[in-house]
Amino acid sequence: MSESSRIAGPDGLRADARRNRERILVAARAVFAEHGIDAPMATVARRAGVGVATLYRRFPTRDALVRAAFARQMEICARALTEALADPDPWRGFQRLVETACALQWEERGFPAAFVAAYPDSTADHARDREQAERDFMTLVRRAQAAGALRADFHPSDIAVALLSHGGLVTALPRDREASRRLVAYLLQSFRAEAAHGALPPPSALPLRSLPLAADGSQRRRP
Template sequence: MTGLRADARRNRQRVLTAARAVFAEQGIDAPMVTVARRAGVGVATLYRRFPTRDDLVRAAFADQMETCARVLTEAVADPDPWRGFQRLVETVCELQGEERGFPAAFAAAFPDTAHAQVRAREGFERDVLTLVRRAQAAGALRPDFHPSDLGVVWLANGGLVAALPGDRQASRRLVAYLLEAFRARPSRGALPAPSRLPLARLPFPHRRDGTA
């Protein structure tokens, strides 16, 4: 029995490792059979452990999701609401850069199909709203900031880290710019170092003669 349990644990870990790699390459809509092949297990074994794609996605990125939930709880409890707000934004963006499949998983978190996930999503939204209102009441966050703006930040950063997976400075600088824009008063603090992205890689329009 002990040997079987150890085998099951190893199979589960192989599946989760393979899922993160496949999701990073192909997105979270990648075929389940591709994950099974990458993990070296049968499709039946995969579905026995993870009956739905949502189950697999949540398990593959469980550590990151738990970190987000913990940081949000700590942010709401922080006596300095701006510090809590800033830490939440930066933590999610850092996690997006560390695991290439996580941005899509985070955007798809808390699907509507399961009651437990609905409650989790509602709790997340409630805590975010509390954090935003506290930061605004303290005069730290601009009064016209809307909680949905956080989704825009994370979607934008997710697109950036997908396009430039090896350039963490680009993400950090973008986040710093956005946080500065959200402040009720300028901080005049120094920005992170700029990205080394060459301008030649940017999608500038070109004239028909081939020149910029």
């Protein structure tokens, strides 16, 4: 082992440990995109070129690995929600939030399907972030509805269903960005109040907590 590999960085990890961690996260994103988040942890370890024991030492649970693998995307979505709430036009904020989530899904197919699956989280801090994100999202929905822009029968699970639908398109046409943008535009138009003609079937049972809106450790304040 070289001297540089034994020196710990600001995060407390040696260079070799940091490289292993990054390889695991890159492999996890690829494996989850190809096989879903139920893929064996051993498959992730093999793709990363590390032993299973090394993977579990870094990420003791599947949930920890999923959240770490998509931490950047979660942070972007959390920031997008904060900006949406701060926008004086609630529909514009809502639209940009949906577009951001779908753009990230196109960029990284494993996201946000990992969170739609609603893996449990064991940390109290993340649970508080999640609950705050749920409240903030519902605030945004109510504002957009009160402004007469978002249809009155919109249900939060409609976003999760939309993301799953968009995920299917991304899986079938992973390089067709224009198809992705067109579907997102169709979905957003269907959410507009003027698109409400007649009663909809009952909403999906997907929980609001399945939406990828809270980032680990984020300290977001409601505007």
